[in-house]
Amino acid sequence: MKIGFIGCGNMAQAMIKGIIAAKWIQNEDILVSNHTSKKLENVKELYGVRTTMDNCVVAGNSDILVLCVKPKVYSMIIEEIRRVVKPETLIVSIAPGICLHQLETQFERVHKIVRCMPNTPAMVNEGCTAYVMNTHCDQADQQMIEKLLSCFGIASCVDEDLMDAVTGLSGSSPAFVYMFIEALADGAVHEGMPRAMAYQFAAQTVLGSAKMVLASGNHPGVCKDQVCSPAGTTIEGVRTLEANGFRSSVMEAVIAASRKSRGE
Ligand SMILES: NC(=O)C1=CN([C@@H]2O[C@H](COP(=O)(O)OP(=O)(O)OC[C@H]3O[C@@H](n4cnc5c(N)ncnc54)[C@H](OP(=O)(O)O)[C@@H]3O)[C@@H](O)[C@H]2O)C=CC1
Ligand SMILES: O=C(O)[C@@H]1CCC=N1
Numbered sequence: 001m002k003i004g005f006i007g008c009g010n011m012a013q014a015m016i017k018g019i020i021a022a023k024w025i026q027n028e029d030i031l032v033s034n035h036t037s038k039k040l041e042n043v044k045e046l047y048g049v050r051t052t053m054d055n056c057v058v059a060g061n062s063d064i065l066v067l068c069v070k071p072k073v074y075s076m077i078i079e080e081i082r083r084v085v086k087p088e089t090l091i092v093s094i095a096p097g098i099c100l101h102q103l104e105t106q107f108e109r110v111h112k113i114v115r116c117m118p119n120t121p122a123m124v125n126e127g128c129t130a131y132v133m134n135t136h137c138d139q140a141d142q143q144m145i146e147k148l149l150s151c152f153g154i155a156s157c158v159d160e161d162l163m164d165a166v167t168g169l170s171g172s173s174p175a176f177v178y179m180f181i182e183a184l185a186d187g188a189v190h191e192g193m194p195r196a197m198a199y200q201f202a203a204q205t206v207l208g209s210a211k212m213v214l215a216s217g218n219h220p221g222v223c224k225d226q227v228c229s230p231a232g233t234t235i236e237g238v239r240t241l242e243a244n245g246f247r248s249s250v251m252e253a254v255i256a257a258s259r260k261s262r263g264e
Contacts, residue, residue: 001025003148004062006055006077008034008043011094012068014123018152020047021125033058060084064092064148071095078106085111090141092148094118096167096261100134100160112136114145117163117171118152127153128170132160168258176253181206 003025005012012032020027030049034040040051052058059065059081069077074095085091091113093103103113114137118129129149133142142157149155158166184205185198193201212223228234241247 001063002029002031002061003064003066004031004033004058005066005068006033006058006081007068007070008032008039008051009068010120011118011122012066013039013043014120014127015066015068015118015152016043016047016049018122018125018127019148020049022151024147024151031058031062055081056084059089060086062089064090064144066092066094068094071098074098075106078103082107082109087111090114090137090144092116092145096171097164097263099163100132104134110136112141114141115160115163116145116149117166118149119170119174121174122152125152129153129155130158130163130166130170131155132158132163164258164261165254167261168254168256171261172257173254176250177206 003019005016016030016032019025019030027048028050030047032040032043032049032051033053033055034051035053035055037053040053043049044051055077065085067074067077074093085107087109089111091103091107091111093113094116096117098115100113100115103115104111107113111134113134114131115133116129116131118127121127122129127149129152131145131149133145137145146155181199181202184202185193185195188198188201189195209223212218213220216223224238228238
């Protein structure tokens, strides 16, 4: 089994790292292409994967082919590789806003195609990926894609009309969470805490809070109430966040990212 990646940027490297750590396939059965050489040299040295600057070599020799380039170059890449992709190859798209129908049209021939939305926490095996398959995929393909995506986190099959919401939430919100961590730390620095300690405390607190929600199964509001002592410190902070439109800001960010994914 050979897995190919076209484009060797942030998301490809996160997925490759997860696949290697899971020891699912041999390192040399991962093929990676990029139109420039620097990142290829890095992944070759780090992971012992096979690299090339020829996208068609990867496209023609992969059983699973993951397209890891920016959405604006998707059409160009598909045009470049479509004649060499084997009919049985499972094609995986991770681009926001490009639907299965568009992909099928651009490839012209009948192909098994999976549309995914992963996220960069895949790099630390805590990814969250949603996927939807086209009608040419069967149960074996689903098992294969679940196996691939599970190498670096959780994987859920969703209806295609949810993919833009997924993009706004799990795809994009790691950036929002990093901003939240940065802001938490800035607040503590303002209060005199050394910066390195502030980042560590802020990140660990976000990690622990997320685990609490997942492990307890509680509504997040229940977890929040457990922290807020009557007339205590936390409720002062909660009041300030509400007065500054915290929840509304976060909702608007997810909605804006989802709309952008929809092309609005
Ligand atoms: N980053 C994220 O959190 C997520 C990204 N995605 C999606 O994943 C895809 C990749 O994103 P991301 O990894 O962040 O982007 P990056 O810019 O980090 O990676 C894209 C890679 O594609 C390479 N590339 C550009 N043109 C070509 C070409 N013609 N042939 C071969 N390689 C090429 C770039 O090379 P170079 O840099 O040398 O120009 C770069 O290494 C996008 O569609 C994005 O929307 C999906 C979910 C999350
Ligand atoms: O910002 C982007 O367009 C990509 C898709 C989701 C995360 N990064």
